[in-house]
Amino acid sequence: DGGITQSPKYLFRKEGQNVTLSCEQNLNHDAMYWYRQDPGQGLRLIYYSQIVNDFQKGDIAEGYSVSREKKESFPLTVTSAQKNPTAFYLCASKSYGSYNEQFFGPGTRLTVL
Amino acid sequence: GESVGLHLPTLSVQEGDNSIINCAYSNSASDYFIWYKQESGKGPQFIIDIRSNMDKRQGQRVTVLLNKTVKHLSLQIAATQPGDSAVYFCAEGIQGAQKLVFGQGTRLTINP
Numbered sequence: 173d174g175g176i177t178q179s180p181k182y183l184f185r186k187e188g189q190n191v192t193l194s195c196e197q198n199l200n201h202d203a204m205y206w207y208r209q210d211p212g213q214g215l216r217l218i219y220y221s222q223i224v225n226d227f228q229k230g231d232i233a234e235g236y237s238v239s240r241e242k243k244e245s246f247p248l249t250v251t252s253a254q255k256n257p258t259a260f261y262l263c264a265s266k267s268y269g270s271y272n273e274q275f276f277g278p279g280t281r282l283t284v285l
Numbered sequence: 286g287e288s289v290g291l292h293l294p295t296l297s298v299q300e301g302d303n304s305i306i307n308c309a310y311s312n313s314a315s316d317y318f319i320w321y322k323q324e325s326g327k328g329p330q331f332i333i334d335i336r337s338n339m340d341k342r343q344g345q346r347v348t349v350l351l352n353k354t355v356k357h358l359s360l361q362i363a364a365t366q367p368g369d370s371a372v373y374f375c376a377e378g379i380q381g382a383q384k385l386v387f388g389q390g391t392r393l394t395i396n397p
Contacts, residue, residue, distance in 0.1 A: 176328075203383050212293045214374060214387040215329075222383055230384075262328050266383070271336060273319050274385060276328035 175199065176277035178263050183282045185250075185257075193248045193280045195263030204246035205264040205274060208232060215262060221246055222268075250282065257284045293372060295392045304362040306391045308375030313356060315377035319385065320349060320360045323372045332360070332373075362393075370395050 176197045185191045195204065203222045207215040217230030221240040235254025240246055246265075250257045260281050264274040298304045310318065316337035321329035335342045335349045335358075342349050348361040358375050372392050376385040 178328075205384075207387075212389075214389045216387075217384060220384065264328075271317055271334075271380070273331045273334055275331070276321075279326070279328050281326075 176263060176265055176275055178261075178277040178280050181278065181280060183280055185282070185284050187284055188252045190249055190251050191257075191282065193250070193261055193263075193282070195246045195248065195277060196244055197246075197263075197265045197275075197277075198244060199265060199267070199275065200243070201265035201275070202243070202268045203266050204240070205266075206230075206236070206238065206246070206248045207262040207264065209260040209262060209279075218248065218261075257282060293390055293392045295394060297394045297396055298365050299396050300365060300367060302365055304360075304365045304369070304393055306360045306362075306373050306393065308358040308360075308388050308391075310356050310358055310375065310377045310388070311386065312377060312379070313353075314379055315386075316380050317378040318349070318351060318358050319376045319378075320347075320358075321374045321376065321387075322369075323374065323390070325371075329374060365393075365395055367395050367397075369393060 179194045205220040206218040216232050218236050219238040221227035237249045262279045263277040266272045266274045319334045320332040323329040333344045333349050340351050346363045350359045372390045374390045375388045378385045
């Protein structure tokens with residue numbers, strides 16, 4: 173089956189710890205994205221990557237970091253500098269081209285205690 | 286600030302009725318629009334898209350209407366079913382840019 177996987181589904185961390193969220197896709201998509209979703213709000217873009225070894229900041233990149241060493245993988249690290257990290261994190265990917273929709277993974281709910 | 290929009294707009298409809306969900310988009314340069322459906326605790330799913338050279342597009346039980354004059358997008362769901370209960374997001378994009386901008390979302394609830 174082709175798709176996007178995110179792991180784990182639920183993640184708990186203590187305040188002050190860095191945590192890395194996994195995102196893998198086997199759709200052979202070029203671009204990958206990380207969004208944050210808070211209750212009652214839309215999706216806000218954290219980082220995105222159009223090709224391997226390259227990525228750009230989105231609207232709320234502060235306190236987050238990413239890497240794109242492989243086409244299939246785009247892990248997101250939530251650092252201790254992120255002031256309010258508890259949220260639902262969504263990864264997406266799309267093939268190259270302007271009129272292609274983004275496909276989303278199932279999400280990871282991060283709770284910082 | 287980040288607290289804007291804590292409460293999603295909600296649309297309640299009777300099972301079997303038609304639903305109309307509206308979206309005001311922000312950028313007059315946007316030329317591509319998508320509707321997504323998000324069920325509780327899951328990632329958004331693509332429903333239908335439309336390009337700016339069209340004003341209407343139909344899918345299975347869904348129709349999207351685009352009014353560029355007033356920057357308005359709507360999603361019509363025919364014969365609403367319990368499985369249609371979800372939050373619906375519109376998203377806008379621009380040719381050449383690889384990003385989408387998402388709206389706040391509307392929660393659709395179905396009354397039996």
